[in-house]
Amino acid sequence: MQSLLADDFIAQGPAGFVLSREAWLGRYRSGEFGYESYELIDVNIREYDGFAVVNAVQNQRANYKGSITKGAFRITLVARKEGDGWRFVNAQLSGRLGQ
Numbered sequence: 001m002q003s004l005l006a007d008d009f010i011a012q013g014p015a016g017f018v019l020s021r022e023a024w025l026g027r028y029r030s031g032e033f034g035y036e037s038y039e040l041i042d043v044n045i046r047e048y049d050g051f052a053v054v055n056a057v058q059n060q061r062a063n064y065k066g067s068i069t070k071g072a073f074r075i076t077l078v079a080r081k082e083g084d085g086w087r088f089v090n091a092q093l094s095g096r097l098g099q
Helices: 021-030
Strands: 005-012 018-020 033-048 051-064 067-082 085-096
Touching: 005 021, 018 021, 021 033
Parallel strands: 005 085
Antiparallel strands: 005 018, 033 051, 051 067, 067 085
């Protein structure tokens, strides 16, 4: 996952928290957060000059510090073209859909 995230990556979670790249990666490294299942549906990708915006619905079943979090969330991802590839610079998840 490290190679997918730009050095200046920032994420906003569904409960309003904001995480830097290192904090985002740290949750996975420590084992306090992990996905049991994950899929993106209704994906819409729009590409601009060196950037892409992805809007989708994220279905997940995750484990955070021993508690299961499941549901569907709207997600917006922003990626920047870097060399021959793309790196994410931002991720924002909405509150759980259907609540």
